[in-house]
Amino acid sequence: MSDIVEAEVLPPWLAAQRTALLGQRGHAWLLQGPSGLGQYSLALELVRAWLCDRFDGSAESVARGACGECGSCHAIDVHAHADLCVLMPETAMIDLGWPLAEKAQSDIDDKKRKASKEIRVEAMRDAVEFSQRTSARGRGKAVLVYPAERMNHVTANALLKTLEEPPGDVKFVLATGAAHQLLPTIRSRCMGHNMAWPDTADALQWLQAQDVAAVDAATLLSAAGGRPDDALKMARGGQSARTWALVPKAVARGDVTVFADWAMAQVVDALQKLCHDLLVVHSGAVPRFFADADLPPAASMHALTRWSKELGATVRVVEHPFNSGLMLETLVSRAQTALNSKR
Known part of the structure; x- marks a missing residue:
């Protein structure tokens, strides 16, 4: 929660x-x-x-x-x-x-x-x-x-x-x-x-008051889409600015270890955010969840759109009792394919 x-x-x-x-x-x-x-x-x-x-x-x-x-x-x-x-x-x-x-x-x-x-x-x-x-x-x-x-x-x-x-x-x-x-x-x-959205400065100040390091607060708040409770949950779950920045290029390499100890719902959420940012960059806009420098080269719009639809379908069944190891490998493999596709 x-x-x-x-x-x-x-x-x-x-x-x-x-x-x-x-x-x-x-x-x-x-x-x-x-x-x-x-x-x-x-x-x-x-x-x-x-x-x-x-x-x-x-x-x-x-x-x-x-x-x-x-x-x-x-x-x-x-x-x-x-x-x-x-x-x-x-x-x-x-x-x-x-x-x-x-x-x-x-x-x-x-x-x-x-x-x-x-x-x-x-x-x-x-x-x-x-x-x-x-x-x-x-x-x-x-x-x-x-x-x-x-x-x-x-x-x-x-x-x-x-x-x-x-x-x-x-x-x-x-x-x-x-x-x-x-x-x-x-x-x-x-x-x-x-519910009212908090001012960014207030949210950052509050996160730091909850013992979230200043170096992590801004990155995690962006990663959480501006939602301070979610940013705090990420911090208390062991995530940091450094670990979040590793996600995009690790996924592009097919490296599942970047998601060690993550719940499956968290993995799918991170992949959706990555897909979103690559789509908006492809359209000439600014990424919302990841820093632009941390993103891999944009894949084809067709591949990203197809991947986005796959992730949307996965969200509806993410709480089913699948084998988490196999599901993680499948998710990252599909992500790697999409991120390296030029068609």
Whole structure:
């Protein structure tokens, strides 16, 4: 997951959005925009404020958000708030430290099944039942859904009626990096908020405050397409300006070692960015993700276009349980062929 910012280091562009949203009325919000812009962090900040013992809706509390000191804030910090229901794929719950339902945890521990990459309909039904209960702390309840596009149609339909007519004092915040994948009926029942892109200088300053070396911050921010959360994830995954710069020419040589320890989704993402940059250079424009000097000589437009279509098809199946070694060799081999083609 790309939205990994903790509340205590909330960057200024998210703090400004939090203040704007807390100053508005509504029971269901949809935070939408490209991934890596802080949807999860902003959603968590909203529910922290809604449930905070000291949040009273005044201008001062709206500007501040959650106090960070009361019992409610502490319960959210330790992922154990009785009035907060978090709906995520089980893989995301595990990555972000949220506890799974007892039966789900038992099934996974006993290897009866793998952690789900979708929001399970059973979890949604539990959330609907949760919304109908009385608030434990008397401050209302909140449901956080992230990433919302991981609801399939059955799961989304289980949420519709409750989202339209919430029982009691319950608020919803859905966060997504792919709003177009949501059912129109889900989108229409929420107040939409388009995530703001941060200023480059602010993003670089924030990345350096997260211990990303200055020499790496600018390169990784470009590599992430200007999305600071994704840049931070790359840095924490061991990538640097040097390792990113090696990718284009290594791929042109067919060298798979440049992707050592990368997840398959990361490999495909990097190849798509490389293909994009070569296409725009071929058209006389400036590359976005890689430095111009790091790119190999441009292949033919026909070969690059064909490769782009292949990568688009690969994205749709990248999470399937293929043999990762064979898949990596295949991806790099096809890339090498495309990059060295003159036809």
